Amino acid sequence: MQDQNSRIKNQIITSIRRGRLVHAYAFTGGTAQQRTELGTWLCRTLFCEAEDKPCGECLPCRKFLHGNHEDFLIVKKPQDRESIVKDQILELTDRLMLKPFGSRYAVMIEDAQLMNAAAQNKLLKTLEEPASEAVIVLLADRREALLPTVLSRCVCFSLSDEASSFREEAAAEKLAGLILSGAEYYKKKAVLEDIIRDKDDSRTRAEDFLNALEARLMTLLKEEKTGNGKTSNEEVSRLSEAVKAVLEARRCIRQLHSVAYTLKQLCLRV
Numbered sequence: 001m002q003d004q005n006s007r008i009k010n011q012i013i014t015s016i017r018r019g020r021l022v023h024a025y026a027f028t029g030g031t032a033q034q035r036t037e038l039g040t041w042l043c044r045t046l047f048c049e050a051e052d053k054p055c056g057e058c059l060p061c062r063k064f065l066h067g068n069h070e071d072f073l074i075v076k077k078p079q080d081r082e083s084i085v086k087d088q089i090l091e092l093t094d095r096l097m098l099k100p101f102g103s104r105y106a107v108m109i110e111d112a113q114l115m116n117a118a119a120q121n122k123l124l125k126t127l128e129e130p131a132s133e134a135v136i137v138l139l140a141d142r143r144e145a146l147l148p149t150v151l152s153r154c155v156c157f158s159l160s161d162e163a164s165s166f167r168e169e170a171a172a173e174k175l176a177g178l179i180l181s182g183a184e185y186y187k188k189k190a191v192l193e194d195i196i197r198d199k200d201d202s203r204t205r206a207e208d209f210l211n212a213l214e215a216r217l218m219t220l221l222k223e224e225k226t227g228n229g230k231t232s233n234e235e236v237s238r239l240s241e242a243v244k245a246v247l248e249a250r251r252c253i254r255q256l257h258s259v260a261y262t263l264k265q266l267c268l269r270v
């Protein structure tokens with residue numbers, strides 16, 4: 001589990017460094033402990049002022065670790081209720097209208113699967129017109145409990161057991177090899193057949209797979225740039241083209257396009 005969290009943290013740090021911070025993240029599945037660890041890590045990272053985030057030493061980090069960072073907001077189910085209700089989200093959105101003390105708010109919604117439909121729809125409005133100074137982190141035990149419209153506004157990380165995340169990584173590794181060697185379409189598509197045919201979990205697995213493939217392709221490109229690899233110019237352009245195709249495919253998956261169609265298009269493009 002720890003390895004999976006480390007991989008996700010690396011992915012997030014890389015995208016933050018590339019200036020691709022988004023307004024909402026969702027961590028779904030896995031254990032409660034795993035979700036909380038990732039959620040609090042992300043919020044602390046968003047506040048940290050050091051180059052190497054989260055440093056644990058700068059003022060925002062120390063405030064956070066002492067549990068008194070003014071801009072860190074937590075929404076959770078009240079003890080006397082069964083769900084997170086709309087009023088709680090209204091209270092949150094009112095607060096987000098005020099300027100944060102520092103550069104931004106970080107909001108963690110614990111047990112987001114307990115938000116009722118009214119609460120989720122209210123939250124959706126905030127996600128659609130994100131206050132530029134807030135990042136919202138949703139933690140949910142299962143992805144299906146969140147409305148597809150809410151999920152589509154978030155960068156989602158599905159936490160799975162190690163066995164299944166290895167499965168997607170192995171497929172990504174294999175496809176990256178086929179892309180490098182310029183293999184035929186049907187060989188590439190064969191690697192993805194298992195994900196396409198998964199009746200229950202196709203979309204989550206496709207997203208995990210695309211994340212793993214992007215990471216693998218970026219590693220191969222980086223090896224080329226630092227001169228450690230034996231990649232030819234033709235291979236570099238194949239890799240760069242493939243990275244673009246992966247980003248496009250992930251966008252399609254998040255916009256709820258057909259998984260089968262999206263993955264087949266990916267195989268045609270790379």
Ligand SMILES: [Zn+2]
Pocket residue numbers: 047048049050053054055056057058059060061062
């Ligand atoms: Zn720090």
